[in-house]
Amino acid sequence: MLLPRLYFQHFTSGSFLAERNGELVGFLIGFLSESRRGESYIHFVGVAPEWQGGGLGGYLYQLFFDYSRAHGRTVVRAITSPGNAGSYTFHRRMGFDVEPGPVAFDGRPVHPDYDGPGLDRVCFVRSL
Numbered sequence: 001m002l003l004p005r006l007y008f009q010h011f012t013s014g015s016f017l018a019e020r021n022g023e024l025v026g027f028l029i030g031f032l033s034e035s036r037r038g039e040s041y042i043h044f045v046g047v048a049p050e051w052q053g054g055g056l057g058g059y060l061y062q063l064f065f066d067y068s069r070a071h072g073r074t075v076v077r078a079i080t081s082p083g084n085a086g087s088y089t090f091h092r093r094m095g096f097d098v099e100p101g102p103v104a105f106d107g108r109p110v111h112p113d114y115d116g117p118g119l120d121r122v123c124f125v126r127s128l
């Protein structure tokens with residue numbers, strides 16, 4: 001599960017919801033790193049299918065970049081699954097670099113077993 005309840009209890013300051021006519025149409029769950037004082041981290045972003053491609057995801061990212069800068073953060077990180085080509089392109093368009101990995105999937109650098117056995121990830125980093 002990507003969004004257990006703890007995110008809505010302990011990580012609300014850096015998270016943003018977008019509503020249209022009272023309906024949730026997008027969200028970003030992020031936070032300032034507790035351990036790396038110059039960094040922030042985007043845990044998960046989602047835009048409702050009928051709203052994708054209209055700039056909402058980018059807007060939520062800009063809000064989070066501004067929030068991070070306002071708290072003195074100079075680096076933001078995120079990860080995604082190797083097969084999520086849309087997320088990969090989105091993050092590249094948002095200015096993220098891809099951290100080199102030992103293997104590749106469809107040309108995307110991958111860190112095998114990053115989140116545990118079989119849970120490979122692509123790692124993004126962006127300067128603010």
Ligand SMILES: CC(C)(COP(=O)(O)OP(=O)(O)OC[C@H]1O[C@@H](n2cnc3c(N)ncnc32)[C@H](O)[C@@H]1OP(=O)(O)O)[C@@H](O)C(=O)NCCC(=O)NCCS
Pocket residue numbers: 043044045046047048051052053054055056057058059079080081084085086087089090091093094
């Ligand atoms: C990834 C996601 C959040 C992007 O949100 P969005 O509102 O559609 O993105 P935007 O319209 O703001 O797009 C910003 C840029 O990324 C590009 N982009 C976004 N989604 C893309 C996709 N699936 N494929 C190719 N490019 C994409 C847009 O073309 C745009 O580029 P531009 O600046 O050249 O115009 C959304 O597609 C989504 O919810 N996907 C499913 C959930 C998911 O995969 N989340 C990420 C897991 S880490």
